Amino acid sequence: MMLTPELVGQIINLLAAVMLLISFAMIAQRRVITLVDLFALQGFVLMLSTGFVAYTTGQTHLWYSAGITLLLKVLLLPWILHRLIRKLNVKWEFEGLINVPTTMLLGIVLVILSFNLALPIARVAGTITRGTVGIALAAVLLAFLMMIIRSKAIPQVIGFLAMENALFFAATAATYGMPMVVELGIALDVLVGVVILGVFFFQIRERFDSLDIHHLEKLKEE
Amino acid sequence: MNGQIAAVLGIPLVGGVILAALGHRRQAAEINIVLSALTFLASAALVAHVIGEGPFATFGNQFFVDSLNVFLVALTAFVALTTAIFSRPYMRIEEERGKLTAGRLRLFHSMYQLFTFTMLLVLLTNNLGVLWVATEAATLTTVLLVSLYRTPASLEAAWKYFILCGVGIAQALFGTILVYLAAQKVLGSGMDALLWTELARVRGALEPTVMSLAFVFLLVGYGTKVGLVPVHNWLPDAHAEGPTPVSAVLSGLLLNVALYALVRCKVLADGALGTGFAGELLMGFGLLSVVVAAFFLSRQRDIKRMFAYSSIEHMGLITFAFGMGGPVASFAGLLHMTVHSLTKSAIFFAVGHAAQKTGTQLMEDIRGLVRVSPTVGWSLMLGTVAILGLPPFGVFASEFLILTTAMREHPWATPILLVSLAVAFAAIFSKVQPMVFGETNANRLPHPPALLPVFVHLAATLVLGLYIPPYLAQWYREAAKLIG
Numbered sequence: 001m002m003l004t005p006e007l008v009g010q011i012i013n014l015l016a017a018v019m020l021l022i023s024f025a026m027i028a029q030r031r032v033i034t035l036v037d038l039f040a041l042q043g044f045v046l047m048l049s050t051g052f053v054a055y056t057t058g059q060t061h062l063w064y065s066a067g068i069t070l071l072l073k074v075l076l077l078p079w080i081l082h083r084l085i086r087k088l089n090v091k092w093e094f095e096g097l098i099n100v101p102t103t104m105l106l107g108i109v110l111v112i113l114s115f116n117l118a119l120p121i122a123r124v125a126g127t128i129t130r131g132t133v134g135i136a137l138a139a140v141l142l143a144f145l146m147m148i149i150r151s152k153a154i155p156q157v158i159g160f161l162a163m164e165n166a167l168f169f170a171a172t173a174a175t176y177g178m179p180m181v182v183e184l185g186i187a188l189d190v191l192v193g194v195v196i197l198g199v200f201f202f203q204i205r206e207r208f209d210s211l212d213i214h215h216l217e218k219l220k221e222e
Numbered sequence: 223m224n225g226q227i228a229a230v231l232g233i234p235l236v237g238g239v240i241l242a243a244l245g246h247r248r249q250a251a252e253i254n255i256v257l258s259a260l261t262f263l264a265s266a267a268l269v270a271h272v273i274g275e276g277p278f279a280t281f282g283n284q285f286f287v288d289s290l291n292v293f294l295v296a297l298t299a300f301v302a303l304t305t306a307i308f309s310r311p312y313m314r315i316e317e318e319r320g321k322l323t324a325g326r327l328r329l330f331h332s333m334y335q336l337f338t339f340t341m342l343l344v345l346l347t348n349n350l351g352v353l354w355v356a357t358e359a360a361t362l363t364t365v366l367l368v369s370l371y372r373t374p375a376s377l378e379a380a381w382k383y384f385i386l387c388g389v390g391i392a393q394a395l396f397g398t399i400l401v402y403l404a405a406q407k408v409l410g411s412g413m414d415a416l417l418w419t420e421l422a423r424v425r426g427a428l429e430p431t432v433m434s435l436a437f438v439f440l441l442v443g444y445g446t447k448v449g450l451v452p453v454h455n456w457l458p459d460a461h462a463e464g465p466t467p468v469s470a471v472l473s474g475l476l477l478n479v480a481l482y483a484l485v486r487c488k489v490l491a492d493g494a495l496g497t498g499f500a501g502e503l504l505m506g507f508g509l510l511s512v513v514v515a516a517f518f519l520s521r522q523r524d525i526k527r528m529f530a531y532s533s534i535e536h537m538g539l540i541t542f543a544f545g546m547g548g549p550v551a552s553f554a555g556l557l558h559m560t561v562h563s564l565t566k567s568a569i570f571f572a573v574g575h576a577a578q579k580t581g582t583q584l585m586e587d588i589r590g591l592v593r594v595s596p597t598v599g600w601s602l603m604l605g606t607v608a609i610l611g612l613p614p615f616g617v618f619a620s621e622f623l624i625l626t627t628a629m630r631e632h633p634w635a636t637p638i639l640l641v642s643l644a645v646a647f648a649a650i651f652s653k654v655q656p657m658v659f660g661e662t663n664a665n666r667l668p669h670p671p672a673l674l675p676v677f678v679h680l681a682a683t684l685v686l687g688l689y690i691p692p693y694l695a696q697w698y699r700e701a702a703k704l705i706g
Contacts, residue, residue: 059411120431125403140396147389156385163392171399175406178399179413182351186395189358193388196362200369200380207374 008056009128015049016132019169020111023142026162027107028100032090032154036081039158042165043073050172053129061180062172068187073165077194081154084198088205090154097149107142114138121174129173136173139166153204157197164190224280226271227287229264230295231342233257238335246324246331251310254331258299258306261338265299268292273693279348283417286348289700290556294482295345297560301474301567302338304675308571309334309467311672315578316465326370330465337363337471341479350416353483354391354398357447360476361387368464379459386456387446394443394483400436401490404428418486425493433494440487441503447480449534450541451511458522461530462583466574469526473533474567478559481537485544485705492547492706504545509635511538516642520649524583525573528653529566532609535646536562542639543624544705546631552702554623557690561616561683562609568679569605572598575671576657580664585653590662599658601676606654608683610647616686 022042029035047069054062084090098106118134125133143163147156164186171178178186237257241250272278272292279286287295313330316322322330340360347353361384369380398416405415408424415421421428442453449457461469484504491500515535522528536558543555575598576591577583592599608615621643629636690698 117435120435121400121403124407124429124432126407137396140392144389147385153381160385160388160392163389167392167395167399170396171402174399175403176411178351178402179349179416181413182349182355182416185352185355186358189355189362192359192362193384196365197384199366200377200384203369203372204377204381207372207377 003055005056005128008052012049012052012129013131015045015052016129016135016169016173019045019049019139019166020135020142023139023162023166024104024107026158027103027142027146027149032085032152033082035155035158036078036085039081039162039165040074040078042162043069043077046165046169047074049129049169050177053127053172053176056128057176059176061183062177064180065168065172065177065183068183069168072187072191073161076191077161080194080198081158084201085154088201090152097151103145103149106145110141110145111138114141125174127174127176129176132173133170136166136170139169142166153201157194161190161194226264226268227280227285227346230261230268230299231339231346233261233264234335234339234342237261238332238339241335242328242332244328246328250327250331251306251313254334255303255306255310257335258303258338261342262299262303265295265342269296273697279419283414283419284348284352285346286419287346288704289697290485290704291345291482293556293560293697293701294478295342297563298338298341298345298475298479301563301679302341302471304678305467305470305474305567305571306334308470308574308675309465312466312574312578321371322465329366330370333363333367334467334471337367341475344479344483348417348419349413350398350401350418350421350487353418353486354395357394357444357480357483358388358391360479361391361447364460364464364468364472364476367468368460370465370468371463373463375459376463379456379463383456383460386453390443390446390453392443393439393446397436397439397441397443397487400432400439401428401487404432404436404494418490421490422493425490426496428490428494430495433491434499437487437491437500437503441484441500441507444480444484444487445507448477448484448537448541449511450507450538451514451534454511454515454534457534458527458530461533462524462527466526466570466577469530470567470570470574473530473570474563477533477537478563481540481544481559484541488544489704489706498547501545501547504541505632505635506545508538508540508542508545509638511535512542512642513638516646516649519646522653523585525577525585525588525653525657526570526583528585528650529569529573529609532646532650533562533566535642536566536609539621539624539639542635543627546624546627547706548627548631549699549702550623551627551631552705553698554620554627555705556698556701557616557686558620558624561620561686564679564683565605565608565615565617568676568683569602569609571673571676571679572602572605575673576602579671585657588657589660590664591658593662594664594666595671597673598671601673601680602654603658604680605676606650608680610650611643614684614687615680616683619687619690 050066114137115134122130147159277288343356409415446453611621
């Protein structure tokens with residue numbers, strides 16, 4: 001069966017919607033293992049949508065980008081995170097700072113805000129995916145929200161990585177992705193960042209016997 | 223010219239790998255100095271080339287050098303060299319006292335070189351995407367340096383540094399994507415659409431709405447690294463808890479480099495918008511940083527924290543100057559970047575020795591440095607006098623230029639600036655004075671510490687206050703013209 005551009009456009013919109021749902025699931029999720037799986041799933045959706053954009057526009061570098069996403073964000077990073085969680089014996093469940101319904105409401109406000117913000121961008125963008133810029137921006141802000149409401153180190157890092165995913169999604173939606181060298185550089189930065197954080201987690205654990213970053217709130221202005 | 227750029231970037235990159243592979247030997251500190259010296263020589267050759275033949279782009283336009291970045295390359299390589307010289311005895315004493323192990327010193331030396339590399343890459347790259355990647359890499363290389371002592375406080379500082387700068391820099395990535403979006407309309411897809419020289423050429427044709435959005439994101443992103451209020455929270459912690467050589471390069475170099483990234487983006491935004499929007503934002507954030515930092519200064523008890531707030535204040539002042547724009551203000555901003563970088567790193571060297579001798583960073587416990595060690599005492603005093611903007615030091619010249627321009631063009635801002643500078647003066651001077659001249663019963667140190675880097679820096683600041691060599695002035699003027 002031949003994929004028509006209209007069909008691909010609809011698939012991409014569907015994937016964008018799934019992306020947004022995953023972002024909401026992430027801010028509501030309390031189990032750390034599930035959070036990592038959701039992150040992997042988000043990476044997978046990102047890869048699929050990048051792949052579809054590549055297929056319909058014929059931009060070869062997007063195929064590479066999809067490949068990097070698969071390797072790094074679907075396989076390698078979740079594997080590292082799972083390993084870290086196992087090795088560090090992280091508690092399975094954790095509490096957010098705000099309860100789930102309030103978080104959801106905040107999330108909805110952010111989505112409305114980002115759709116407004118995305119209007120001028122979408123107008124300029126000539127891509128078939130420009131409708132999804134708003135969703136990409138919403139996913140960025142939801143990841144931001146997740147970092148603010150979580151008090152544990154690993155969920156914060158997953159929030160950080162989810163933000164990176166959303167930014168890649170935004171780049172694909174608005175501009176068909178950044179030039180190859182830049183994408184490679186970003187991927188390298190993310191990978192090195194996670195490795196450094198892994199080292200860093202062990203240092204925090206060694207010092208505090210816990211990964212609760214409430215221990216990391218001593219430095220304040222008196 | 224290709225060779226010079228390759229050397230400037232290659233020496234620290236290869237050096238970092240070599241130092242990591244070698245492991246910690248007795249000579250690692252010396253190798254670190256030699257590598258930094260070679261980088262400095264290469265940057266000097268680059269400067270000579272640019273003076274002789276003017277700006278150029280190379281390696282398929284991926285790297286470029288003009289008056290603006292070549293002066294920062296030279297400054298960065300110079301301060302990196304003097305800091306490497308300072309850190310040799312300093313880190314050795316820390317090791318002897320058991321605060322650091324051989325493994326961590328290996329990490330320190332290797333990361334120090336890689337950090338130098340990332341900063342030079344930020345300065346030399348022509349590609350806004352690579353600029354982002356290198357800025358993020360500069361954070362990554364310093365995170366583990368901030369937590370080098372592995373104390374609870376240093377771990378907290380490093381965590382804060384990573385998360386805040388990581389999130390901030392993510393905003394800058396979104397800004398970069400938006401710039402690319404605007405550029406695609408004019409330049410088409412591909413590598414060229416992110417080249418600064420290309421963007422600067424067609425900046426008048428870039429879509430204004432997108433560029434203004436992009437600039438806001440870039441300002442928040444790179445502004446986090448510059449330490450602009452309200453996204454400055456990582457800065458005092460990282461400066462206070464990291465080892466002193468790291469504080470010196472963070473304050474003296476990294477902030478400058480981040481501000482450089484911001485200024486490059488401002489040039490594009492100005493061209494696309496044709497209004498003072500970007501400049502006004504910079505002025506607003508700069509002024510806010512000056513005011514907030516000045517009032518936080520008096521509440522500090524930790525000496526490195528206090529001088530970190532002073533860095534926020536000065537970066538705010540420079541941001542304000544670039545925001546005003548025009549030949550005089552931009553000239554003053556560039557001069558202030560230079561003298562602040564030299565003076566602040568000199569102060570951190572002196573503070574490092576003072577804290578090491580007395581075993582504390584709490585200012586109320588440091589007293590009578592002049593008695594304990596005249597060199598340390600006097601260098602701290604002179605550095606403080608210089609950073610507070612007293613004549614004849616260079617900070618006076620640049621602050622004077624900034625203030626007079628503000629008086630002429632934005633009179634409303636002048637009283638705010640003057641009050642903040644006065645508050646900062648009172649706060650810092652009243653704390654440093656007893657530290658240097660107060661009563662103490664500690665004994666005089668048998669050997670005066672080697673503080674050559676401090677005096678070299680202060681001498682340079684002094685010279686810049688009395689007399690700016692004509693070629694340097696010419697250079698600043700050209701760079702100021704680029705900033706607009």
